[in-house]
Amino acid sequence: MTRAIMVQGAGSNVGKSMLVAGLCRHFARQGLRVRPFKPQNMSNNAAVTADGGEIGRAQALQALACGVPPVVDMNPVLLKPETETGSQVIVQGQRLATVKARDYAALKPQLLAACLDSFHRLARDADLVIVEGAGSPAEINLRAGDIANMGFAEAADVPVILAGDIDRGGVIAQLVGTKAVLDPRDAARIKGFLVNKFRGDVTLFDEGMTQIAARTDWAALGVVPWFTEAHRLPAEDILDIRSTPRAGAFRIAVPRLTRIANFDDLDPLSADPALSVEVISPGRPLPVCDLVLIPGSKTTIADLAAFRAEGWDIDLAAHVRRGGHVLGICGGYQMLGQTISDPDGLEGPPRTVPGLGLLDVATVMRPQKHLSRVTARDLASDTPVTGYEIHLGDTTGPDTARGWLERAGTRIGAEDPSGRVRGCYLHGLFSGDAFRAAYLRRLGAQATEGDYGAGVEAVLDQLAGHLDGSLDLPLILSMSGPVIP
Structure with missing residues (x-):
């Protein structure tokens, strides 16, 4: 029984x-x-x-x-x-x-x-x-x-x-x-x-x-x-994500959005001793770093407004001018585009707002939520990528032709002409050891190819x-x- x-x-x-x-x-x-x-x-x-x-x-x-x-x-x-x-x-x-x-x-x-x-x-x-x-x-x-x-x-x-x-x-x-x-x-x-x-x-x-x-x-x-090892388990709350500043390490800055969502993308990065991951709280500028990772959001338009109110849009533009890399995942991907449209008022009154303009794409919010587990591959390294999509909205535009991931023969995600600004809807992609190491090495990090999954077990x-x-x-x-x- x-x-x-x-x-x-x-x-x-x-x-x-x-x-x-x-x-x-x-x-x-x-x-x-x-x-x-x-x-x-x-x-x-x-x-x-x-x-x-x-x-x-x-x-x-x-x-x-x-x-x-x-x-x-x-x-x-x-x-x-x-x-x-x-x-x-x-x-x-x-x-x-x-x-x-x-x-x-x-x-x-x-x-x-x-x-x-x-x-x-x-x-x-x-x-x-x-x-x-x-x-x-x-x-x-x-x-x-x-x-x-x-x-x-x-x-x-x-x-x-x-x-x-x-x-x-x-x-x-x-x-x-x-x-x-x-x-x-x-x-x-x-x-x-x-x-x-x-x-x-x-x-x-x-x-x-x-x-x-x-x-x-x-x-x-x-x-x-x-239990001193609790920080090595996937965090339930963003406040449980430990910033891991490490001298001389490849620096990743993550703006803490008000309605940050599905931030498990950060766990494998925080666990890598070759990386310095810093979650930036409101009231602080985005620091000089190698990669700005804009995570998912439950309310993309509101969090984009808050992003601007913090002056992070100015910091991000300066980061790109210095040659820094940017990755937007899910809501962060939508923010990087030219516009976000919400014709059905899913996140407040119906409206179209300007995005950060770093990717030539546009997003239209739709009532039907995308929920799926995804198996893809990274085109640059030919390494497998697994993760999941959980979002409202469809994103289209010229930069999707440079989608840097491929699923079932179709490019997904988007990349600007310089190759330094990327976005995608795929959460959990950094849990794959080979992909994580290959992606970060392309950006200049001496990332380790540790077995993240085995570490959690x-x-x-x-x-x-x-x-x-x-x-x-x-x-x-x-x-x-x-x-x-």
């Missing part, structure tokens, strides 16, 4: 995604068929699945930890913020609507049904489903109609373990306070707790664990020390071992409950 356990957090960013990835890898190594599941995620960092939809990238990493391809049922509701008050709602991999935050509650009964449908379908081919919550169940103002934490746990009858983050301070209050504010029925669903991100001698917190257990009646599952194994040495994993497995169809 399939069993399930849910990991919730006493707050946001307590490390739930990493904990679930480590648990997935540990139990998969024990011979169990494990599947990750997150009923509702909010992220603009998405992955294209094997069955042609999109889910949060954290769930794609967790699927990798389980040794299985990602599918839409692993994250049936994905919210992709477009403004401060509205998000695109993705249900079972496909766009449903764009809604304001205050209108989202009306959708929740429909969304809970989709979550339960995906959960039970996923469970059919699993021995263990490890569910990740979102935010915190302590946000009791959101309990009515909840589908992300206790609302889902109750509807699916899944036991819960609660994680606290000691690195922030106040972890005793986080965990005991959560018990204090929860409805007694929700509190009773929590079977145990753990403390994450401890720095130093974990035995110094023995008394803290005893006090939490006494005040909550939950089982103490262990203290997880700080090795860190997942290390993470599983890290949890095995910190938590009572047999007890956690015993706390899981049966999945009742």
